[in-house]
Amino acid sequence: MNKNLKITLGTIYLVILISFLYFLFLKFDISRIDDFSYYQSIQANIEEGIGDKLIINLILFFIFSLIWVVLLGFGSPILILSGIFFGKWIGTLISIFSISIGALCLYIIASFFFTDLINYLLKEKFTKYIKKFQKNEFYYFLAFRLAGGLGTPFFLQNVMPVIFKMKNRNYFFSSFLGLLPHFFIWNSIGAGINKFIKNSDNFSLLNLMLSNEIYMPLLIFLALIVTSIILRKKFFND
Numbered sequence: 001m002n003k004n005l006k007i008t009l010g011t012i013y014l015v016i017l018i019s020f021l022y023f024l025f026l027k028f029d030i031s032r033i034d035d036f037s038y039y040q041s042i043q044a045n046i047e048e049g050i051g052d053k054l055i056i057n058l059i060l061f062f063i064f065s066l067i068w069v070v071l072l073g074f075g076s077p078i079l080i081l082s083g084i085f086f087g088k089w090i091g092t093l094i095s096i097f098s099i100s101i102g103a104l105c106l107y108i109i110a111s112f113f114f115t116d117l118i119n120y121l122l123k124e125k126f127t128k129y130i131k132k133f134q135k136n137e138f139y140y141f142l143a144f145r146l147a148g149g150l151g152t153p154f155f156l157q158n159v160m161p162v163i164f165k166m167k168n169r170n171y172f173f174s175s176f177l178g179l180l181p182h183f184f185i186w187n188s189i190g191a192g193i194n195k196f197i198k199n200s201d202n203f204s205l206l207n208l209m210l211s212n213e214i215y216m217p218l219l220i221f222l223a224l225i226v227t228s229i230i231l232r233k234k235f236f237n238d
Contacts, residue, residue, distance in 0.1 A: 012071060050085050061085065062098040069102030070109070072155040079183055083190020091187035092180070099183070100176045103158040107171055110159040118162045133164040138174050141166065145178020147228040181224055188217035 050057050065078050078099070082091035110118060123130075133140045141161060144150065149157040161171055192213025 054086075057085070058090075058094055061094055065095060065098035066102040066105065069099050069155075069158070070106045072106075075099060075154045076186060079186035080190035080193070083187035083192075084194045085190075087194075088184065088188040088191040091190060092184045095187060096176060096180055096183045100172060100179065103175055104168060104172045106155070106158045107161060107166075108168065111162050111165075114159070115162055118159055122156070122160055123163045130164060133161070133166070137161075137164060137166050138170040141171065142174040142178045145175055146181065148182065148225075181220075185217045185221050185224065188220075189214060192217065 061082065065082075068078060069075070079091075079095050082095040085091065086094060129140070145157070152160065195213050
C-alpha cells in the first residue's frame with residue numbers, strides 16, 4: 001500500500017510539473033530569449049492579468065502551492081514567483097499560508113502512511129535531537145525553521161518531525177513563524193525583479209544587484225544566515 005501510494009503521489013507530481021512547464025514554454029518565445037523588451041511585455045501582461053482577477057489568481061496560486069508542497073516540490077521558485085505576481089507583501093502572505101498548510105498536509109500524510117520508512121531513513125541521523133524536541137517541540141522546530149532547516153532539503157524538513165511525533169498545531173505555527181522571514185526575503189527579491197524589468201530600459205546584472213529592491217533583501221538574507229549559525233550553535237550543537 002505504501003509503495004502504491006508513493007508511486008501515485010510521484011506520478012501526480014510529475015504530471016503537474018510537466019503540465020506547468022509545458023504551458024509555461026508554450027507561451028514562451030525561445031527566439032526572443034535575449035530580447036529584454038520581450039520580458040517587459042511579459043511583465044506587463046502578468047501585471048494586467050493578475051490585477052484584473054486578483055482574488056481568483058490568489059486562490060489558484062494557493063491551491064497550486066499547496067499541492068506542490070504536498071508532492072515534495074521545492075520552495076524557492078514558488079516564493080520568487082509569488083513576489084513577481086503579487087508583490088512582496090501579498091506574495092509573502094499567500095505563500096506563507098499556502099506552503100505552511102501544504103507542509104502540514106504532507107506531515108499528516110507522512111505520519112499516517114510512512115512513519116516506518118521515515119524513521120528508518122532519518123531517525124539515526126537526528127537521534128541526538130529527539131529528546132530536545134520532545135522536551136519543547138514548538139521552540140526547537142521554530143529554531144530549526146529559522147535556521148534554514150540546517151541545510152536539510154525542504155521536503156525532508158517537512159516530514160522530519162514524524163520521528164518526534166510532533167503535534168499538528170505546534171508543527172503548523174512553528175513552521176509559519178519560522179519560515180516567515182525567509183519567505184519575505186524571497187518574495188522581496190521576486191518583487192524587485194518585477195520592478196526592475198518594468199522600469200529599466202535594458203538588462204544589466206550589476207544594476208539589478210545594486211537596485212534597492214534586490215540588495216536590501218540580500219543584506220537581510222546575509223543577516224539571517226548569521227542568525228541561523230547562532231541558532232544552530234545554541235540549539236543544535238552538541
